[in-house]
Amino acid sequence: MERRSFIRHTGLAGVLAAGAAPAIVNAQAAVRWRLASSFPKSLDTIYGGGEVFAKKVSELTGGKFQISVHSAGEIVPALGVVDAVQNATIEMAHTVPYYFFGKDETFAIGASIPFGLNSRQMSAWTFEGNGLKLMREFYRNYNIVNFPGGNTGAQMGGWFRKEIKSVADMKGLKFRIGGFAGRIIERLGAVPQNLPGGDIYPALEKGTLDAAEWVGPYDDQKLGFNKVAPNYYYPGWWEGGPQVDLFINSKAYDSLSAEYKAVVQAASSHTHVDMQAKYDARNPAALKQLVGSGTKLHRFPKDVLEACFKTSMDYYAELSSKNPNWKKVYEDFAKFRADQVLWFRFAEAGFDDFMQAQKF
Numbered sequence: 001m002e003r004r005s006f007i008r009h010t011g012l013a014g015v016l017a018a019g020a021a022p023a024i025v026n027a028q029a030a031v032r033w034r035l036a037s038s039f040p041k042s043l044d045t046i047y048g049g050g051e052v053f054a055k056k057v058s059e060l061t062g063g064k065f066q067i068s069v070h071s072a073g074e075i076v077p078a079l080g081v082v083d084a085v086q087n088a089t090i091e092m093a094h095t096v097p098y099y100f101f102g103k104d105e106t107f108a109i110g111a112s113i114p115f116g117l118n119s120r121q122m123s124a125w126t127f128e129g130n131g132l133k134l135m136r137e138f139y140r141n142y143n144i145v146n147f148p149g150g151n152t153g154a155q156m157g158g159w160f161r162k163e164i165k166s167v168a169d170m171k172g173l174k175f176r177i178g179g180f181a182g183r184i185i186e187r188l189g190a191v192p193q194n195l196p197g198g199d200i201y202p203a204l205e206k207g208t209l210d211a212a213e214w215v216g217p218y219d220d221q222k223l224g225f226n227k228v229a230p231n232y233y234y235p236g237w238w239e240g241g242p243q244v245d246l247f248i249n250s251k252a253y254d255s256l257s258a259e260y261k262a263v264v265q266a267a268s269s270h271t272h273v274d275m276q277a278k279y280d281a282r283n284p285a286a287l288k289q290l291v292g293s294g295t296k297l298h299r300f301p302k303d304v305l306e307a308c309f310k311t312s313m314d315y316y317a318e319l320s321s322k323n324p325n326w327k328k329v330y331e332d333f334a335k336f337r338a339d340q341v342l343w344f345r346f347a348e349a350g351f352d353d354f355m356q357a358q359k360f
Contacts, residue, residue, distance in 0.1 A: 028257055033067045033091035035246075038078040038099060040198045041071045043219050045282065049150040049244060049275045050094035056267035065260055067092070078196040082247065086142045091252040094149055097245050098179030099194070103142075106325040108180045109333055110135045110146065112242035114312040116333070119151040119241035119276055121340040126243070129336050134329045145253045147268035150244035150275030153283075155236035156220065157300055158213025159204070159229035164300065167307045176200050176212035181238030187311050197223065204228045213239075217286035218279060226295045233298050237308055244275065 035054060039047035054067035072078035081093035082100050097110035109116075117125060125131040126148055139146050158177070164170065171189035175182075182192025193209060197219075203209040205228045212229070213236060214220050226232070246268050256264070291297060316334075320327040 028061065028064055028259060031065045031256070031260065033065075033252065034075065035067050035069045036072075036075045036081045036084055036090050036093045037069060038072050038081055038093070038095035038196070040196075042222055043197060043215075045218060045275060045278045046150065046152065046215065046244065047071060047094075048278075049271050052274050053094070053149060053246060053267050053271040056270050057263055060263045060266060061260065065263065069094075072196055072198065078198075079194075082142060082144070085144055085247045085249050088143070088249050088251060090249070092246060092248040094244065094246055096178065096242060097146075098242070101180035104138075104325055105180055105319055105323055106138050106329055109326070109329050110138075110243065110245060111179065112239045113179070113316075114181050114184050114238040115240070115309050117241050117337055117340060118344075119153045119243075121337070121344070122151065122241040122243050123148070123272070124340065125333065125336045130332050131336075134332060138325055138329060139247070140250070143250045145248045145250050147246040147248070147264065148243055148272045149246035149268050150272055152215050152239075152242055152244070152279050153276055154241060155239040156213065156216045157233035157236045158211055159220065159225040160211040160231040160233060161204070161207075161229045162210070163231055163298065164233065164304065166301055167304050170304070174208065174210045176203065176209050177238065178213065179238060179242075184238070184308055184311050184315060187315070188307060201225065201228065216279065216283050217290055218282040221286045221290055226290050226293060230294065230296055231298055232290065232295050233300055235300070237300070237305060246271070 035050050037047050037050045039050075041047055050069040054069050057065050057067055075090060076084040078095075079099055081090075081095050082103070084090045085093050098108040098112060100107040112122070116122075122131075126135075132146075132148075135146055158175070162169075164173075167188060170185060173185075173190040174193060175185060175190050176193045176195050177185060178194065182194060186192050193203075193212075195203060195209075195212075197214055200209070200212045200214065201223055204212055204225060212225060214223060214225070220226070220232075248264070253261070253264070316330060320330060
């Protein structure tokens with residue numbers, strides 16, 4: 001049987017099952033890239049997303065496409081990865097886009113904005129809505145090609161040295177908060193701080209921060225926030241489903257063969273699902289341990305949530321009037337959000353409300 005007919009009849013899966021890498025991959029040139037993460041190695045789940053991606057790329061190419069993964073500060077600072085990718089100092093990064101809202105607020109939509117989408121809705125907008133298309137058009141201005149590379153799921157609202165009983169308690173509060181949610185709490189009188197994960201604990205311990213949020217129980221326990229701030233609030237209204245992205249320098253990506261581009265896409269999708277699964281599996285036990293050690297759980301007061309919601313919607317309207325990049329992406333995002341919230345109100349919320357009221 002001639003080779004072309006063999007491949008047509010057996011398919012790629014047959015070749016892989018036979019224990020040999022496909023000839024089309026073997027023919028590719030060896031590629032070596034560096035990936036800079038915005039996270040410290042101690043956070044094995046979110047930092048580990050970069051390692052999961054690199055490992056899958058290697059596996060799918062028979063070791064010909066190798067990516068070394070570097071923690072925050074090893075090559076470039078945690079918040080310097082966009083500049084490094086844009087300028088081709090590194091080929092790629094693994095980060096949360098909202099860290100870079102100072103460049104343009106539109107970055108935040110690619111991750112999470114206050115009262116935005118949950119993780120499933122974010123994936124739906126990205127893969128089946130216009131999310132990936134719109135964000136790629138935006139990132140083109142920074143020589144970046146983006147791929148979804150994880151999601152933490154809805155996050156917690158953070159650790160507070162003192163209780164928050166009303167909106168009045170937000171005034172003067174020095175709060176480490178990710179993304180541009182800081183602009184929302186700033187309008188309510190708080191003082192936002194945007195610090196990398198590794199710098200949060202000492203700032204809380206010294207009292208230079210009154211409160212801080214990171215992700216959720218699994219990561220927060222590793223960072224030890226419960227030792228210096230006993231009050232743990234929920235929900236993280238600014239991060240209903242924050243997406244972590246893989247940013248690739250556009251020239252580096254364009255230099256890849258079609259087969260290697262397909263590998264990058266497949267490996268990113270694997271990483272995206274893997275991270276959420278790990279957080280969902282690991283957070284419950286960590287939360288039990290935190291509460292068992294004295295952590296006090298609190299839901300944000302209703303007036304705080306309502307004030308933050310109104311302030312957020314007003315701010316989005318303001319941004320749409322002056323930032324054309326934001327307006328273009330947010331209008332599509334907001335329409336998608338309205339339909340998703342309506343749908344989830346009946347299916348997911350109905351099921352979840354009942355299940356959470358049961359005793360197991």
